[in-house]
Amino acid sequence: DVKVTQSSRYLVKRTGEKVFLECVQDMDHENMFWYRQDPGLGLRLIYFSYDVKMKEKGDIPEGYSVSREKKERFSLILESASTNQTSMYLCASSGPQGGNYGYTFGSGTRLTVV
Amino acid sequence: GESVGLHLPTLSVQEGDNSIINCAYSNSASDYFIWYKQESGKGPQFIIDIRSNMDKRQGQRVTVLLNKTVKHLSLQIAATQPGDSAVYFCAETHGGGNKLTFGTGTQLKVEL
Numbered sequence: 001d002v003k004v005t006q007s008s009r010y011l012v013k014r015t016g017e018k019v020f021l022e023c024v025q026d027m028d029h030e031n032m033f034w035y036r037q038d039p040g041l042g043l044r045l046i047y048f049s050y051d052v053k054m055k056e057k058g059d060i061p062e063g064y065s066v067s068r069e070k071k072e073r074f075s076l077i078l079e080s081a082s083t084n085q086t087s088m089y090l091c092a093s094s095g096p097q098g099g100n101y102g103y104t105f106g107s108g109t110r111l112t113v114v
Numbered sequence: 115g116e117s118v119g120l121h122l123p124t125l126s127v128q129e130g131d132n133s134i135i136n137c138a139y140s141n142s143a144s145d146y147f148i149w150y151k152q153e154s155g156k157g158p159q160f161i162i163d164i165r166s167n168m169d170k171r172q173g174q175r176v177t178v179l180l181n182k183t184v185k186h187l188s189l190q191i192a193a194t195q196p197g198d199s200a201v202y203f204c205a206e207t208h209g210g211g212n213k214l215t216f217g218t219g220t221q222l223k224v225e226l
Contacts, residue, residue, distance in 0.1 A: 004157070031212050033213075035216075040123075040218060041218065042203065042216050042217055042219055043203070043216040045213070048213065050212075090157055090158070092157075094212055102148050102160045102163060103158075103160075103214060104160075105150075105157030105158045107155070107156055107157045108156070
């Protein structure tokens with residue numbers, strides 16, 4: 001079974017802290033994505049990556065950065081956490097184009113910034 | 115810009131009834147659509163997909179209908195069960211791209 005693993009289910013961080021959210025997939029997928037999920041706003045794309053060391057901004061990249069040093073790992077970084085970054089963060093991966101385009105999601109990390 | 119949205123934020127149905135969850139999209143170039151189910155505390159899970167060259171696709175207890183004329187997508191769940199209680203999202207992509215755009219979600223509540 002395709003698996004996407006997010007390292008933490010729940011995190012509580014203080015304002016101004018640097019926060020790392022880790023995501024690992026075991027399917028040799030090229031594509032990886034970070035979303036945040038907020039009530040009434042659905043899933044909003046923060047950053048995505050189509051290859052190692054490659055990254056592209058999504059719809060709401062401000063305040064975030066990412067790192068993809070290895071194909072299986074995609075990290076989301078909050079350089080200086082703020083309370084408006086309190087949210088559910090979802091990582092996803094997908095294989096090459098063709099056939100089923102669908103994503104496989106991790107279970108999510110609920111981040112609270114206090 | 116493009117948007118994918120849902121008509122109703124919450125849908126309550128009796129156990130055993132059929133459920134219909136709707137989704138509108140605005141991008142006429144959208145050519146691939148997916149429905150996801152997200153249970154509480156979990157990430158979204160793929161339910162069923164449909165391409166724009168089809169208007170209907172069936173899975174196990176689920177059917178997706180696509181009306182390209184009015185840019186409308188629906189998910190039908192037959193004989194709804196308590197385990198179907200979740201948030202349901204539609205998503206779309208176009209031009210062979212791998213980046214999905216998601217709707218805001220509908221909460222399905224199954225009443226016993």
